[in-house]
Amino acid sequence: MRRRLIPFCLTVFIVAIWTGWTGWPGRVSAGLLPQNTQEQYELTFWDSIKDSRNAGDYEAYLKAYPNGRFVPLAKARIAQLRTGASGTPAAPARTPVPPASMPASATAPAAHAVAPAAQPAPAPAPAPAPKPGASPPIRSSSAVHEIQDCAACPTLIAITPGSFTMGNNKDDPSEKPAHPVRIATAYALGKYPVTVGQWNACVAAGACQRVPDTSDPGPNAPIHNVSWDDAAQYVKWLTKASGKRYRLPTEAEWEYAARGGTTTRYWWGDDMMKGKVNCKDCGPPWRAEGPDNVGSFAPNPFGLYDMAGGVWEWVSDCWHSSYKGAPTDGRSWEDAYCQSRVIRGGSWLDGQGYMLTSTRFKYDQSVRYTANGFRVARDMP
Structure with missing residues (x-):
């Protein structure tokens, strides 16, 4: 009996380690x-x-x-x-459908160069009042510079150049090695993820496809269930609508902005705090059916909302399984035959282990999934 029990226990232990399970207290896992x-x-x-x-x-x-x-x-x-x-x-x-590596399996919708009809951008929902005795939310700097190029355009925040350490040597292998990056040029980044209302302006102009969604989200919810190809369509339309060069942020630009000048695991500190982000075990508000309205949680020090949780956000870079050989100047890391693109930030469907600022994952660029959205960037003059 003992001879059989020992190999069985050893097998269970090996399987547990192989599947990423751990019983040690205090460990934060990137999950997938x-x-x-x-x-x-x-x-x-x-x-x-x-x-x-x-x-x-x-x-x-x-x-x-x-x-x-x-x-x-x-x-x-x-x-x-x-x-x-x-x-x-x-x-x-x-x-919940967590991120997974997908081979190309869907045809991206065709882009239409149609001049948009200007529509007012939806106003984000206000952040909830803090509960008595709760820590006050971190407020953005009064020097935050907001930009809106057209009525249907997302509000942008001007991001000044700077240096930071990208990645994390203590968590998932894909986040290693942590390395210095210099963002030498100013850029602007969406204050919020692109909303349903903003996406529908592109749909009304005939340049984007309507996204099916069973939760019937309101106009202030972040658009989700979109592929990288969908997001590329949207920024192409927005460039024509505004006369400015819109694009997806690079992965380095995204993490630099998400950190907001901090060096901790989350932009608010090293420990998870309830009620800071929209994820399934991060505290209210939360609902399983869909992400909460943009702006429902406090902004980071750069004045950016929802850089963790809410929806995963597409960035421009091709996926690489580590940062070995990654550019150090903030540019997009491209490959000649790129099918998988990087997504960042975690979503409302995921647990708090995904909310670390360094967490990253991939999807096939033509695949739509419920948890995936995006925010826009543009060059500064």
């Missing part, structure tokens, strides 16, 4: 990156959707892993969800 292998990505992705009531989650698995080990089960789940016991289509219900 214990190993940079396709097999681990597939297992992690399946584990995240195995109890889903949304057929679209299983369809996404089949697109990503057409020869995967769970293909028969995914097809059976789709059939079961598409046809309920009464023979009528089952109503979809969204469940």
Whole structure:
């Protein structure tokens, strides 16, 4: 009996370590990156959707892993969800789908160079009043310079040049090595992620596709369920609408702005604090159906909102599994044959382990997922 028990316990321990589990107190895990292998990505992705009531989650698995080990089960789940016991289509219900590495599987919508009809940008919801006895929110500097180039354009914050240490040597391997980066040129970054209302202005102009969403978000919610290709369409339209060169931020620009001049694990300090970000175990406000309105939490020291939680944010860079060889001047890190792009910041569907300022992940640039959104950047004169 003892001979059998020892190998069994050893096996359980090895599997636990391999899947990224740990029982040690105080550890913060980036969550989805214990190993940079396709097999681990597939297992992690399946584990995240195995109890889903949304057929679209299983369809996404089949697109990503057409020869995967769970293909028969995914097809059976789709059939079961598409046809309920009464023979009528089952109503979809969204469940958290964490980031995963996806092969190219969807065709990006075609861009349309159509002049926009100016529409007022939705005003973000005000930050909630602090509870009695709670720590006051960190306020942005009075020197924050806001920019809005057109009625339908997102509000921007001017970001001054500077240097910082990018990455983290203590967490996920993809964040290593921590390295110095010099942002030599001023740029502007969206004060908030792009909202549903702002996205719909592009839709009304015929330049973007309407994004399906079962939660029926209001105009002040961040747009989500968009691919990198969708985001590229939007900034192309915004460039034409405003006469300014809009783009996605580089990964270095994003992290520099997210840190807001701080060197801690989060922009507010080294410890997670409840009520600072929109994530599922980070305190209220939170709801499973979708992200809260932009601006529902305090801004970072640069005056930027929702740089952690809310929605994952696309940046311009191609994905690399570490920072070895990364540029140190803040430019976008590109490859000749780039399919996967970087996303940053975590989302409302994720736990607090994703909220570290250094956390990063990837998606295929043509794939839409519920938790993915973006914010815009533009060059400064």
